[in-house]
Amino acid sequence: xxxxxxxxxxxxxxxxxxxxxxxxxxxxxxxxxxxxxxxxxxxxxxxxxxxxxxxxxxxxxxxxxxxxxxxxxxxxxxxxxxxxxxxxxxxxxxxxxxxxxxxxxxxxxxxxxxxxxxxxxxxxxxxxxxxxxxxxxxxxxxxxxxxxxxxxxxxxxxxxxxxxxxxxxxxxxxxxxxxxxxxxxxxxxxxxxxxxxxxxxxxxxxxxxxxxxxxxxxxxxxxxxxxxxxxxxxxxxxxxxxxxxxxxxxxxxxxxxxxxxxxxxxxxxxxxxxxxxx
Amino acid sequence: xxxxxxxxxxxxxxxxxxxxxxxxxxxxxxxxxxxxxxxxxxxxxxxxxxxxxxxxxxxxxxxxxxxxxxxxxxxxxxxxxxxxxxxxxxxxxxxxxxxxxxxxxxxxxxxxxxxxxxxxxxxxxxxxxxxxxxxxxxxxxxxxxxxxxxxxxxxxxxxxxxxxxxxxxxxxxxxxxxxxxxxxxxxxxxxxxxxxxxxxxxxxxxxxxxxxxxxxxxxxxxxxxxxxxxxxxxxxxxxxxxxxxxxxxxxxxxxxxxxxxxxxxxxxxxxxxxxxxxxxxxxxxxxxxxxxxxxxxxxxxxxxxxxxxxxxxxxxxxxxxxxxxxxxxxxxxxxxxxxxxxxxxxxxxxxxxxxxxxxxxxxxxxxxxxxxxxxxxxxxxxxxxxxxxxxxxxxxxxxxxxxxxxxxxxxxxxxxxxxxxxxxxxxxxxxxxxxxxxxxxxx
Amino acid sequence: xxxxxxxxxxxxxxxxxxxxxxxxxxxxxxxxxxxxxxxxxxxxxxxxxxxxxxxxxxxxxxxxxxxxxxxxxxxxxxxxxxxxxxxxxxxxxxxxxxxxxxxxxxxxxxxxxxxxxxxxxxxxxxxxxxxxxxxxxxxxxxxxxxxxxxxxxxxxxxxxxxxxxxxxxxxxxxxxxxxxxxxxxxxxxxxxxxxxxxxxxxxxxxxxxxxxxxxxxxxxxxxxxxxxxxxxxxxxxxxxxxxxxxxxxxxxxxxxxxxxxxxxxxxxxxxxxxxxx
Numbered sequence: 001x002x003x004x005x006x007x008x009x010x011x012x013x014x015x016x017x018x019x020x021x022x023x024x025x026x027x028x029x030x031x032x033x034x035x036x037x038x039x040x041x042x043x044x045x046x047x048x049x050x051x052x053x054x055x056x057x058x059x060x061x062x063x064x065x066x067x068x069x070x071x072x073x074x075x076x077x078x079x080x081x082x083x084x085x086x087x088x089x090x091x092x093x094x095x096x097x098x099x100x101x102x103x104x105x106x107x108x109x110x111x112x113x114x115x116x117x118x119x120x121x122x123x124x125x126x127x128x129x130x131x132x133x134x135x136x137x138x139x140x141x142x143x144x145x146x147x148x149x150x151x152x153x154x155x156x157x158x159x160x161x162x163x164x165x166x167x168x169x170x171x172x173x174x175x176x177x178x179x180x181x182x183x184x185x186x187x188x189x190x191x192x193x194x195x196x197x198x199x200x201x202x203x204x205x206x207x208x209x210x211x212x213x214x215x216x217x218x219x220x221x222x223x224x225x226x227x228x229x230x231x232x233x234x235x236x237x238x239x240x241x242x243x244x245x246x247x248x249x250x251x252x253x254x255x256x257x258x259x260x261x262x263x264x265x266x267x268x269x270x271x272x273x274x275x276x277x278x
Numbered sequence: 279x280x281x282x283x284x285x286x287x288x289x290x291x292x293x294x295x296x297x298x299x300x301x302x303x304x305x306x307x308x309x310x311x312x313x314x315x316x317x318x319x320x321x322x323x324x325x326x327x328x329x330x331x332x333x334x335x336x337x338x339x340x341x342x343x344x345x346x347x348x349x350x351x352x353x354x355x356x357x358x359x360x361x362x363x364x365x366x367x368x369x370x371x372x373x374x375x376x377x378x379x380x381x382x383x384x385x386x387x388x389x390x391x392x393x394x395x396x397x398x399x400x401x402x403x404x405x406x407x408x409x410x411x412x413x414x415x416x417x418x419x420x421x422x423x424x425x426x427x428x429x430x431x432x433x434x435x436x437x438x439x440x441x442x443x444x445x446x447x448x449x450x451x452x453x454x455x456x457x458x459x460x461x462x463x464x465x466x467x468x469x470x471x472x473x474x475x476x477x478x479x480x481x482x483x484x485x486x487x488x489x490x491x492x493x494x495x496x497x498x499x500x501x502x503x504x505x506x507x508x509x510x511x512x513x514x515x516x517x518x519x520x521x522x523x524x525x526x527x528x529x530x531x532x533x534x535x536x537x538x539x540x541x542x543x544x545x546x547x548x549x550x551x552x553x554x555x556x557x558x559x560x561x562x563x564x565x566x567x568x569x570x571x572x573x574x575x576x577x578x579x580x581x582x583x584x585x586x587x588x589x590x591x592x593x594x595x596x597x598x599x600x601x602x603x604x605x606x607x608x609x610x611x612x613x614x615x616x617x618x619x620x621x622x623x624x625x626x627x628x629x630x631x632x633x634x635x636x637x638x639x640x641x642x643x644x645x646x647x648x649x650x651x652x653x654x655x656x657x658x659x660x661x662x663x664x665x666x667x668x669x670x671x672x673x674x675x676x677x678x679x680x681x682x683x684x685x686x687x688x689x690x691x692x693x694x695x696x697x698x699x700x701x702x703x704x705x706x707x708x709x710x711x712x713x714x715x716x717x718x719x720x721x
Numbered sequence: 722x723x724x725x726x727x728x729x730x731x732x733x734x735x736x737x738x739x740x741x742x743x744x745x746x747x748x749x750x751x752x753x754x755x756x757x758x759x760x761x762x763x764x765x766x767x768x769x770x771x772x773x774x775x776x777x778x779x780x781x782x783x784x785x786x787x788x789x790x791x792x793x794x795x796x797x798x799x800x801x802x803x804x805x806x807x808x809x810x811x812x813x814x815x816x817x818x819x820x821x822x823x824x825x826x827x828x829x830x831x832x833x834x835x836x837x838x839x840x841x842x843x844x845x846x847x848x849x850x851x852x853x854x855x856x857x858x859x860x861x862x863x864x865x866x867x868x869x870x871x872x873x874x875x876x877x878x879x880x881x882x883x884x885x886x887x888x889x890x891x892x893x894x895x896x897x898x899x900x901x902x903x904x905x906x907x908x909x910x911x912x913x914x915x916x917x918x919x920x921x922x923x924x925x926x927x928x929x930x931x932x933x934x935x936x937x938x939x940x941x942x943x944x945x946x947x948x949x950x951x952x953x954x955x956x957x958x959x960x961x962x963x964x965x966x967x968x969x970x971x972x973x974x975x976x977x978x979x980x981x982x983x984x985x986x987x988x989x990x991x992x993x994x995x996x997x998x
Contacts, residue, residue, distance in 0.1 A: 004811050006830065012871045013837050019848035030357035030847075031676040032717070033379055046716060051705060078741065086734040094982055095746035097989075101981040102749065103932040105952050106970045110752055113963060118522035119539070120764040120963070122751070129766065139524040139694035156745065160989050205835075213841045216934045220956055223346075225470045226524050227691025234841040242350045244680035245357065247847045254844020261839035269832045311943045316954055321787065339943035342788070342954035351939065358847070360854050362942035533961055537764075 017258070024251035031245045043252035052228045052236055059143060060232040064211045066147040067154060068204055074151070075158030075203065076196065080188075082159070083166045093160075100156040108220040111149045112138070138222050142230045149217055154210075158203045165199035166192065205268055212261060233257050307335045308598040310364040313352055315585070316342050317529075318552060319417055320367070322619055323606055329614070330605050336598050345473060349679075352590075356381050361592040364599040368413055369473070370584045371672050371679070373405040377412030383589040383596055386411045388604045396609065396629045400653065405586050413586035414607040418627030419548035420580040420651035421481065421570050423447075428564040429454050429461065429541045438568055441579070444485060444510060447542070447571045451518040454541035463518030465540035466511070469527035470690040472672060472682025477528075477581060478544060479689055480671035481570060483507045484578030489661040490673050490681075490710075495719040497710035499685065500703050503574075508699045512692050524690045536561060544570050546583065547651055550644040551622050567647055578660030580651050581671040584627070616641075627652050677717045684709045749978070756780055756967035763963035780968035788951055790972055797947035797976075799862050800937070801930035804869035805877075805923055811870075812877040817911070819878075820885035821893070831882060834875040842872075842935050853940060860942040868940065869930045876929070877922055884918025885911075917990055924981070924988045931977045948973040 024043050028036040047053065078096070082089060099107065116137035118124040127134035137145040169192065177187050213234045218224060224231035224239065231239070237257060241250020314320045320342070327338050341363070343351060352366040356376070368376065376382050386394070394402070397415060405413045430437060433453055438446070447464075455463030467475045483489075488503030498504070515523050520534060528545060532552060535543045536559035556562045570580045587607065589599045605611060609631050616624040621641035624632060626648055632638055639645050660670040667673045672682060685706040692702040714720045743750075754770070755763045762774040784790070819827045849868070850859070858864030888911065896910045934949040941950055955962065955969045981988065 004814065006815065006834075008811060008871065009834055009837060009874060013840075015852065016845040016848040017840075019851070020845050023847065029676075030353060031375070031379075033357065046712070051708065081734065081738050081741065084734040084738070085731050086738055087731065088735060088739065092738045092742035093989075094985065095742035097981065097985055098746050098749050098978060101928060101932075101978045102974050103934060103949060103952065105934045105949060105956070106974055107748070109952070109956055109966060110748055110970060112525070113966065114751060114755065115748065117525070119520060119534070122767050124521075125766040134521055136522045136524075136694075139522065139690075139696075142694075152745070152748070164989060209835065209838045212839050215841075215843070223470055223687075225687045225690050226694040227687055227696055229691065229696060234843055237841055238843045239683070241843060241847065242354065243346075243683055245353055246680070250847070251844065254841060257841045257844055261841070262836055265832070265836035265839055269836075313942070324787065340788075341943050341946065341950075344953065344956045347938070347953060347956075351942075354847070354850060354939070355859075355942075358850055358854055360850065360859050362860050537961075 020251045020254050020258075023247050024255050026248050028248040028251075029244075029246045036248075039248070043248040044256070047240065047249050047252045047256060050236070050240075052231055052239075055228045056231050056233045056236040059228075059230060060212070060234075062143060063147060063150070063214060063232055064208060066144075067150045067211055068207060070147065070151040071154045071158040071207065072200060072203060074155050075162045076200075078155070078159040079162035079166050080192075082163050096159060097156045099153050102153065104153065104216040105220055107149060107153055108217040111145075111152075112221045116145060139226055142222050142226060146214075146217055146221065146230050149221070150211070150214060154207055157207070161199050161203055162196060165196050169195050201271070208264070208268060212264065233260070307337070308595050309337045309339060310595050310598050310602060311339045311341060311362065312365040312367075312587075312602075313341045313343065313348055313363045314367040315345050315348055317585075318558075318623070319548075319585075319625055322615055322623065323416075326611075326614060326618070327602075327606070330602060334598075334601060336601070338602065346471060356590045356592060359592045361590075361594060363590060364593040364595045365587050365589055365602065367416070368586060368588050370404045370418075370582065370586070371473075371669070371674065373413040373584075373586055373588065374407040374674060375676055376588070377405075377407030377410065381591055382412040383591060383593070383600075384410050384412060385414055385589070385600070385603065388600070392604055392608060393631075396631050398628065398630065398652065400582065400655070400657075401584050401628055404582060404584055404657065413588035414603050415584045415586045415628040416607055417548055417625040418582075418584035418652055419546045420582055420627075420648070420655045421477075421545055422547055422580060422647065422651050423568050423570055424535060424540075424543040424545065424549070424553060425566050425568070426454075426538075426541050426561060426564055427566045430566070437566060441569045441572050441576055444482070444571045444573045448510070448514055448518070451514065451542055455518040460539055462520040462534075462540055464514060464542045464544075465520055465526065465531045465534050466515060466523070466544060467527055467531060468515060468519070468523035468690055468693050469525055469530070470683070470686040471527070472679050472686055474527040474686065475689055475693075476682050476686045477583075477671045479507070479511060479686075481579050481581050482511060482573075484661055484670065485571065485573040485575060486510070487574040487662045489663050489665050490678075491665060491667060491714075493664055493666050495666060495714055497681075497707055497714060499710055500707040504703055505699060507573075508689060508692060508702060511689070512699060515693055516695070524694050535559075535565075547644070547648040548626055550648060551624075551626060551642065554642065554644065555620070555622050567644055569651065575662040577662055578656075578670045580655050582652065582655035582657050583671070677713055677719075681710050681713050684713075749974075752967040752970050755963055756971045758964050760961035760964045763967070764961060780964040781972070784955075784965055784968050784972065788954060790951065793946060793948045793951040794972075794976065796862060796945055797931055797949075800865045800869060800945075800947055801927045803862070803866035804873065804930050805926040807866060808870045808874050808877045808926060809881075809919065809923065812874060812881050816878050816881035816885050817907075819882050820888075821890065831879060834878055838872065838875045846939055850940070859940060860945050862945045864940060865937060865945055865947070868936045869933055872933070872936070873926050873929055877926055880922045880925070881915075881918065884915055884922075888914050917987065920984075920987045921990060924984050928977055928981065 025038055025040060026036040027039045082092065113121065115121045115123055118134040118136045124134040174187060174191060177191055214232060215234050215238065218230055218232065218235050222230045224235045237250055237253040240246050240253055324340055331337050348367065352363065352368065355362045401415050401418045402411060405411060405415060435450055435453065451463030454461065467478045469475055483504055486503045486507035488501055488507055489498055492498050520539065531543060531545060532549050534540050536553055538561050550567065553559050553565050554562050572579045587603050589596055593599055609629060612624050612629060612632050616637060621637045624638055633645060633649055655670055657668045657670050667675060672678055688702045688706045691697050692699050711720065757776045757778065758770060758774055759777055759779065762770060765774065819831060853859045853864055893906060893910060896906050901909065937947050937949045938953055952969055952973050955966050
């Protein structure tokens with residue numbers, strides 16, 4: 001019964017993957033057609049010694065880590081707030097969930113132009129109104145700007161999952177703790193946080209899967225720059241294979257990214273698999 | 279009669295009537311797919327193409343993409359023989375390279391009314407490989423300096439009659455820089471990309487006496503000439519440029535200039551039609567122009583570029599595509615645009631007949647200067663020192679776009695203040711050496 | 722004993738949460754506002770735009786004149802619905818088997834499926850492009866339905882698996898004791914219980930497929946191009962473009978936003994991946 005899905009996924013993985021591995025050993029550039037001779041590990045050598053490679057690794061790590069930090073912390077705070085009694089909770093929830101439905105391309109373009117543009121963007125106008133120098137987001141704090149945009153998109157997701165988890169918390173347990181004189185801080189640390197652990201791991205798992213291959217937001221805002229300051233691994237492979245059209249090196253980069261993704265997946269599953277079994 | 283035969287009958291009738299209607303409308307009604315960039319000339323072409331559709335019975339599907347994405351999509355599709363596009367918009371960089379690789383259909387067999395001789399010779403040469411024309415020009419451009427006549431007058435700056443130096447240019451930018459009143463001394467491209475910031479930086483390096491490669495294809499980006507040029511660029515932009523310059527490409531700067539935010543701007547001559555168009559620009563009556571500046575040499579100081587349309591070999595509808603090209607780059611089309619959209623919007627730089635037309639000369643005060651700049655740009659002799667390549671703001675080899683993009687990114691990092699000019703040039707040189715070694719130029 | 726809450730506290734909560742919600746929503750609200758302004762007005766200072774400019778629908782007219790919105794819209798609709806339902810069809814048996822007939826390796830298979838989602842798509846574009854060319858799938862909705870189904874399949878399987886697992890096995894056994902066949906068991910017992918979970922899986926996948934921008938842009942030209950390609954043509958046009966970009970953006974996100982809002986209860990209820998017990 002599992003088999004159709006497994007067979008399809010295996011095919012989906014194996015056919016392109018074996019082609020990718022095959023290409024990674026060829027000198028294969030789209031813009032210089034001709035024979036594609038076998039060149040051994042040469043492409044791997046070029047990709048790994050690419051001066052941008054180290055930066056791309058660091059940026060990928062910062063991007064995933066930064067967004068996770070903001071969305072998990074912000075999500076917990078937001079969920080705690082929404083869990084409080086208030087009027088119009090439904091409306092607040094409708095407003096807060098909106099970013100999750102917005103296409104990555106659109107949110108990249110909108111933030112870049114209507115908000116972060118130092119001359120015509122809203123932040124620029126505000127700075128101008130206050131009489132201070134506007135921040136030039138994509139040249140002064142490029143990576144942070146991308147992190148902020150991506151966090152905006154994923155914060156609703158984290159909030160909703162955490163809120164659902166919070167609402168399933170046994171109120172009587174909380175009240176009992178309160179009666180025993182536990183402060184709100186210790187109630188949070190000893191009762192709520194352990195209860196949320198499972199939801200937090202799910203948020204981390206799902207988001208990591210999507211954040212490792214962030215692409216559209218970078219493409220429409222900074223094109224990986226200035227320099228390589230917003231180039232992540234996905235973008236670097238894009239540069240090699242689709243801007244320099246070097247399919248050989250791009251494929252080598254793809255294979256390396258797949259290996260790295262599997263290492264991350266392995267640790268993530270170890271860490272989270274346990275939590276999910278509980 | 280059973281169900282099956284009923285279905286068969288139905289199919290037969292539908293098929294026959296379908297066939298009849300096809301014959302009735304046009305002998306070879308076809309749908310061609312055109313991949314193009316989102317600039318105002320192409321938008322006009324989209325609008326006017328309905329006339330061609332009516333005349334021929336064919337139809338056109340447009341795929342409009344941003345320049346970089348277009349280049350990537352077109353290259354992927356053509357190189358893999360995908361056949362998704364019947365016409366692609368390409369530039370003076372791709373046309374000779376792709377033509378030589380046998381990716382494009384030769385376009386030298388249009389009938390006499392097309393009048394190939396009417397197309398300027400440098401434009402034809404720029405789009406040919408081994409003497410065969412592989413792309414037909416939609417518009418051609420060089421670069422020159424736009425300036426605000428009112429600001430020059432107000433500050434008492436005299437308009438130069440000779441080509442000025444970049445040092446003089448910087449002095450003018452300094453004098454007119456007035457950010458408190460929303461006017462920046464100069465706007466230049468800062469967005470990374472070989473077709474963006476490097477289109478300005480390339481001719482700047484030429485003016486400072488630099489070159490990309492020596493006669494043995496060794497990169498010379500770490501030279502003193504490059505260092506002087508890039509330092510000049512970074513200082514100029516940081517001192518007298520608008521904020522956020524690293525995000526500004528041609529379109530962004532054009533919007534800034536049209537909005538009255540720039541005192542000077544060195545960029546494509548083709549933007550003149552937009553800047554002088556009262557519907558689009560608030561400075562249409564107070565803009566002038568002069569040559570792009572020189573420095574130690576005046577060679578290669580104005581670039582050469584053409585946007586052109588070409589047919590991939592993988593297209594299944596070559597005849598219909600050719601028919602469209604013969605229409606959309608003809609003399610008649612130029613007139614059609616002139617009559618229906620105003621002569622100032624007519625596609626510039628491609629045909630002598632456009633410049634012989636009194637209506638165009640009247641509507642476009644910049645026409646003569648543009649023409650002179652285009653005819654003066656010489657891709658075969660654009661550097662002070664001898665080089666093994668052709669091209670003013672690019673190097674006509676397939677490897678250039680990778681190198682140009684990387685150097686463009688590095689230069690934008692220097693502009694953003696993230697690294698020094700020395701680091702920028704050292705990184706760029708190392709990358710260029712790597713690429714040229716990989717490609718087998720350097721043994 | 723229910724906790725008593727003062728009105729003042731409730732008011733404060735409402736204000737703070739409302740402000741934060743509005744902050745999150747503001748970018749969307751802002752493009753809706755800008756889309757009804759002229760290009761010249763759209764770059765003015767925010768307060769001036771709000772209180773000192775007129776309203777117009779000309780940007781929508783321009784966008785519609787330049788690109789065929791309904792073609793892109795129907796492509797998006799077909800591709801996201803098609804890939805989601807095809808995915809569900811394939812994922813239900815797999816998830817059912819994993820949940821009710823667990824084998825030793827079930828967990829590993831599941832984790833491996835999820836890890837396939839971490840592969841960077843750019844790395845395999847050229848191989849996929851070549852395969853699509855040979856199968857004649859370039860620029861076809863069929864091709865995109867297949868690709869998007871594949872990239873979202875792991876998520877679908879996992880979500881369904883977590884819902885199915887929460888269905889107590891005893892109920893199925895009881896049904897079996899009463900003589901229900903496997904088919905009846907699935908239709909009358911399993912499906913009704915799984916419907917909320919399935920609904921939320923479907924919704925999430927429609928959203929993911931609707932917003933996917935790499936494959937949809939790279940494997941299409943004119944005929945199958947969905948709304949992501951429509952947006953791509955407004956990313957860096959000439960001259961002033963904020964109003965047009967806003968209008969195009971609103972047109973691209975509105976359908977999914979409205980669907981999301983109407984179904985947010987179902988979406989949220991299921992959006993826990995078994996995280997809440």
